Amino acid sequence: MIPLEDLIWVAWYSAVAAVVVAAAGLLTLHLLRGRSVATQLTVVGVATVLATVSGIVVISLMMLLNEHDVTVVLWVVSAAGIVALAVSVLLGRRLVAANRVLVEAVRADSFEPPPVRLPAELAELSRELEAARARLAAAHEREQALEASRRELVAWVSHDLRTPLAGLRAMAEALEDGVVADQETVHRYHGRMRVEVERLAALVDDLFELSRIHAGALRLSRDRVGLADLVAEAVAGAEPLAHAKGVRLHGEVAVGGPVQVDASELGRALRNLVVNAIRHTPSEGAIEISAELVAGEARVTVADACGGIPAEDLPRVFDIAFRGETARTPGGGGGLGLAIARGIIEAHSGRIGVRNAGPGCRFEVTLPTATA
Ligand SMILES: Nc1ncnc2c1ncn2[C@@H]1O[C@H](COP(=O)(O)OP(=O)(O)OP(=O)(O)O)[C@@H](O)[C@H]1O
Ligand SMILES: [Mg+2]
CATH class of the missing domain: 1.10.287 (Helix Hairpins)
Incomplete structure (x- = not known):
């Protein structure tokens, strides 16, 4: 012991x-x-x-x-x-x-988690690496999409601005050289030149708006606006165009709370939607602009009778310079309207989406409601 x-x-x-x-x-x-x-x-x-x-x-x-x-x-x-x-x-x-x-x-070029059983810490690292790779791939994809839309925009600018400019130059030269002399043709040329200049001015304005949105330079001066006022404004602004085309416009507000928005910018976004709806709805067709409160958010809907957008086009309509087949006619738009609308709505922390419904398509804008 x-x-x-x-x-x-x-x-x-x-x-x-x-x-x-x-x-x-x-x-x-x-x-x-x-x-x-x-x-x-x-x-x-x-x-x-x-x-x-x-x-x-x-x-x-x-x-x-x-x-x-x-x-x-x-x-x-x-x-x-x-x-x-x-x-x-x-x-x-x-x-x-x-x-x-x-x-x-x-x-390796694309990280795949190794098929062997790793110690817990390394397995966690592997999972994190995989998540990081997924994020990187998503960022790369976004960047490529942006790059593609930039390229498309450059092509768009060179085509859509050059063509009307060439037409303007030809008409101006014809007038200057006295090639057209009879009063009626001269008058017609002046009229067409004014229309072209207005269209160009609108395009340049759209481009400017889009570049402000992309540069994050869109300064919103927000005010409390009633949903009903927004809808009434959109309907009133588009009434002459609808009337000229023979399309019925109908505005309806179920329950309209206030939203905190830049009325002029949001008005522009809604106008783009309504003008599209009128442009794509045949005469005698009807367009419904409505607003309601859904799950604490304000939702503005523009439903038309365009006959539906082709399914393959649906995800692309908000892309810069995207125009559907039917819209690629001379005198058609520049394909900027929906890109601008989305930019403005997202700047308001809202969302915009589209789907085919009934006789046409439905554009839905969701905005946060104004807090008291
Ligand atoms: N209400 C609608 N009904 C059917 N198709 C539509 C509608 N709105 C948009 N589209 C399709 O989406 C495309 C893009 O629309 P967007 O408003 O961006 O461009 P645009 O109307 O062609 O030109 P812009 O608005 O610049 O004048 C249109 O060319 C059209 O094909
Ligand atoms: Mg448009």
């Missing part, structure tokens, strides 16, 4: 020896902190063995064990130590290998 006092001393000395070994181990780990995990795990293994051996040395120095026992214990501990060391080296190698698999997966 070992006396308690001796036991306390054993505990004390071996603790001191272990602390010394641990300090040396920590210092080594600190110096090797930039090295491979395998190396660091080897250091941990060696430190563990050394701490145990130092404890045995302490006991033998205190003469608590005879020489035979010390040898036996040392052998046992050494064997265990070697096994522990081998395990830590193995673990280190597995970590290094798992890490290499991950690094290789990242280096």
